Amino acid sequence: MVNPTKNRIFGKDAVWLLFIAVVAVLPLVPGFADNSFRMHVFILILLYASMAQAWNILGGYCGQVSFGHSVFFGIGAYGAAMALVTYGTAPWPGILIGMAAAGLVAVVISYPCFKLSGHYFAIATFAIVEIFFRMFQVWDWIGGAIGLDYPVIEEGLWNLVWYSKTGYYYFALILFVIVFGVVRWLEGHRFGYYMKAVREGQETAESLGVNSAMVKLTAMAISAVLTALCGVFFVQYNLRVDPSMVISLDMAMKFVLITILGGAGTLLGPLAGAAVLIPLQEYTRAFWGGLGGGIDLIIFGLIIILMVIKQPAGIVGIFQGIRQRIAKARGKGGAEIGTP
Numbered sequence: 174m175v176n177p178t179k180n181r182i183f184g185k186d187a188v189w190l191l192f193i194a195v196v197a198v199l200p201l202v203p204g205f206a207d208n209s210f211r212m213h214v215f216i217l218i219l220l221y222a223s224m225a226q227a228w229n230i231l232g233g234y235c236g237q238v239s240f241g242h243s244v245f246f247g248i249g250a251y252g253a254a255m256a257l258v259t260y261g262t263a264p265w266p267g268i269l270i271g272m273a274a275a276g277l278v279a280v281v282i283s284y285p286c287f288k289l290s291g292h293y294f295a296i297a298t299f300a301i302v303e304i305f306f307r308m309f310q311v312w313d314w315i316g317g318a319i320g321l322d323y324p325v326i327e328e329g330l331w332n333l334v335w336y337s338k339t340g341y342y343y344f345a346l347i348l349f350v351i352v353f354g355v356v357r358w359l360e361g362h363r364f365g366y367y368m369k370a371v372r373e374g375q376e377t378a379e380s381l382g383v384n385s386a387m388v389k390l391t392a393m394a395i396s397a398v399l400t401a402l403c404g405v406f407f408v409q410y411n412l413r414v415d416p417s418m419v420i421s422l423d424m425a426m427k428f429v430l431i432t433i434l435g436g437a438g439t440l441l442g443p444l445a446g447a448a449v450l451i452p453l454q455e456y457t458r459a460f461w462g463g464l465g466g467g468i469d470l471i472i473f474g475l476i477i478i479l480m481v482i483k484q485p486a487g488i489v490g491i492f493q494g495i496r497q498r499i500a501k502a503r504g505k506g507g508a509e510i511g512t513p
Contacts, residue, residue: 192353192440199346203339210459212338218444218451219345220406223352225431225443227399230356232429233437234365235392236372237287241298242400242428244282244305245275247419249401250408251315253333258321263331264409272401279397280390287389290375302425309416320415333409341410348406352399357440359395368392372438400428430473434480436489445488449476 199219206212224246232238252271253264260267286297310318328335335341359365367388370378375385408414418424427450435446450473461468484490 189357189440192357195444196350196353199349200343203342209338210455212342214452214455216338216342216345216410217455218447219342219349220403220410221427221431221451222444222447223345223349223406224400224403224428225435225446226352226356227396227403228428229432229437229439229443230359230368230396230399231389231392233432233439233442234356234359234372235368235389236438237389237392238295238429239298239393240295240422240425240429241282241301242396243302243420243422243425245279245397245400246404246407246424246428247305247309247414247416248275248278249404250414250419251309251321251404252401253405254321254323254408254414255315257326257332258323264333264405268402268405271405272398275397275401275404276394279393283390283393287386287393299422299425302420302422306416306420309420316415318416320413320418323412333405334412344409345406348402351402353440353444355395355399360440364388364391369438430477434473434477434487436487439487439489442487442489449488 202215203212206215224242228239228242249268249271252267252269252274254267256262256264256267256270282301286294286301289297309315315321323334326332326334328340333344335344359368367378367383370381370383371385371388378388379385404419407419411418431446431450432443433446434449435444436442453473453476457468457472480487484494486493
């Protein structure tokens with residue numbers, strides 16, 4: 174006979190167990206990443222996985238494909254930067270203000286946009302990115318197109334600045350745990366089921382009593398706040414910010430493409446996508462930089478095309494298919510053994 178407990182562990186619980194195993198290993202990375210470039214790659218993997226997971230709340234679980242998350246990313250980055258550069262304080266007040274502002278802006282701009290659906294909604298979010306990009310370029314209070322450069326400041330937790338990769342790595346790891354922890358909690362919460370219901374069919378969800386407008390606005394606000402938190406790390410790591418670094422269509426596309434590559438609407442999808450894209454991006458720049466810019470994007474574009482054609486569910490979908498085949502084989506084996 175087939176043991177249902179084993180099937181459950183081999184099935185849905187396997188994803189959660191795998192995630193716990195990954196998190197348990199991550200604190201040990203600085204011990205074997207013996208050079209700063211390798212540490213840099215690991216830091217970016219954690220950052221972009223967190224960014225993609227924040228987008229995944231809205232785009233993956235709720236089914237609302239947005240290309241406007243670089244706006245919230247930039248608001249969080251500028252909040253922390255202005256606290257340090259403009260007002261000479263620690264970044265903490267700016268972080269809180271930036272996250273709150275990102276959530277508020279998300280609700281304000283999303284309310285009219287959610288009246289649109291499908292590709293019309295996606296196009297509207299493209300326009301929002303361009304509007305905010307141009308506005309930040311001419312806004313003297315935040316440095317305009319030149320941006321803000323950090324002064325030489327004391328390193329440590331108070332300023333969230335370190336002059337070694339190890340400090341930033343653990344900062345990125347904490348960010349990673351926070352964002353993925355929130356998403357994991359949402360998966361098992363009633364609101365998570367509401368988001369999936371809206372994704373599968375808004376009219377059907379509303380017929381069952383789900384307030385789809387409120388669900389989408391709440392998902393957007395949560396996603397924006399976490400995205401702003403990722404922007405805080407980005408500016409603290411780079412020690413400068415300007416509009417082209419954070420509020421650009423290039424950055425907006427990375428939120429979407431990493432998630433799609435890994436597997437939208439899954440817990441491990443953003444991490445899988447970042448684990449492929451970031452090493453590809455950084456190592457092609459290091460080894461093939463003399464060929465000109467954009468080689469990594471060409472390769473990544475080809476990977477995305479192949480993935481969409483062969484496996485639209487992404488990297489996680491590939492492993493889910495393998496797991497299903499193994500489970501099917503185990504089921505057949507159990508049936509044969511149990512047959513008199």
